[in-house]
Amino acid sequence: MSNLGTPFSTGNSVADGRAAAVSATPADAAQPGSPETGPSGSPANGWSPAGILANGWARLLLGLIIPAAVLAAWQLSTSAGIFSVVQLPPPAMVLEAGTDLLQRGQLGQHIAISTQRVLIGFAAGAALGLVFGSLVGLSRFADVLLAPTIGALRAVPSLAWVPLLILWMKIGEDSKITLILIGAFFPVFTTVSLALRHVDRNLVEAARAFGLKGVRLLTTVQLPAVVPAVFSGLRLALAQAWLFLVAAELIASSMGLGFLLTDSQNNGRTDRLLLAIVLLAVIGKITDGLLGLAEKWAVKRWA
């Protein structure tokens, strides 16, 4: 029974496996539902898919399978000579490019400046998104007044802002952070304003019946009710912030991971180019993971 179901499947595979066992082997059918079914009982022995998925280290290992396979395929295809070194340098060469840049002190600088831009732009954009999203979500008047304008601004493709921002703010930190701010604003604004409109009316009415109104009603009922939605908005916004960072750095910068991309392209350094892509993937995933931890805590606290 323990080998029923693949270890990679998710969901209710324990129950599915049991159902299959019941129909397949009449001997097992005598004890289908009891949780303590001895050696053949799936949840107890840790070999069931659900048992594996309950273990944090096992989940981490499972998640690393595909990246490891990609890395192996990369290594094999380069050592087999399918691609030239210019097209696709082997992983070791990319690693070497990384250590080289690190020793020169440039890699740390690229990473630090990019992360700083993302964090400042994300924080400012998310804060504005929260404020305007609350306004539009709670007040019918603000909705009618602001929503059409904000909707039209959202329709402008991100790169269309770049020339204007550079013209107004010159090629410096301000223009890049503003672009990232624009990218982070909209997901938060949209999720917060929509979620506030769908807060359980019964809860709001009950709170009003006990004399809550205005800011107290907002902080006691409405904001806590939308915490899960706020976090999904924040995660979308963080992804957007990294996207807009690269857009900003590709166009006009002398530092950062986006600059490393264009600079390597111009110099034919495919190894550094790949390094920048891998770093963007890893750092993006780390920041998202940290936000995910905060989300987990907040949802447990507020939902």
Add this chain to the structure above:
Amino acid sequence: MSAVLSSSALETPRNATGVSARTSALPVSFRALRRTFGKGAEAHTVLRDVDFDVQSGEVLAILGTSGCGKSTLLRATAGLDSPSAGSVDIDGTPVQGIDARCAFAFQEPRLLPWHTLQANIAIGLPTGVSAKDGKAKVSRLLELVGLKDFAKHRPREISGGMAQRASLARALARNPGVLLLDEPFGALDALTRIKMQDLLLDIHRAAPTTVLLVTHDVDEALQLADRIIILGKEPDEDGAAAPGATIVRTVVVPGERPRDRGSVELARMRASLLESLGVGSH
């Protein structure tokens, strides 16, 4: 469940704050109350010509078929809804907007899922109560409704009956002059419902506030109320049903509470009330 009651459980110390001293029951008067929803051809009258006086400290049950405006009457009293004509007066002054003299317990508990029971009950406290007095009052109420050991629990961690008791405690935290109960036990199983009814009687004995209880359960009304009003449609002179419900019958329930649930007299009244509601008692 049979919470040990001391009458001090509900009464805050007289000298504590000016606000909490107001535990006395208040009379309620409905004056030519009318409520119409919609406008023009779409207009739909739910209640009309409701004229009635509730004595202070009285328990009044409001019976009626569903959709007859029982809840509308209660919501008008709390100020959650405003009448199209006429008024609701509490202690002689008309209700305008959310009224702090009332406390509401809804059919569903409507507790905030992110707060503990303790914090949920504290929401009912009247404004101006000091943190110390508020905390003391909440813990007294938790004890009163038998939830002392669940003060730090979240609503989703307790049963429906317990959540409904917490909702009742939240309403009592307000020291209401008028306690409004909108089918508060309707969603509970029969056994829990009887226990909740006994709890309500205990509470009322300890602090006799005015209670308006909307219910569709005739037995509950007979068990709890001093008087019962039935809302329904009354045919006008032509015999056609006039739009909107009004009070079609008022019944004084005899006997001291708690009443014998199996008494012959109550059984006779039950049959008669069911008939008024358009249900045969077979």
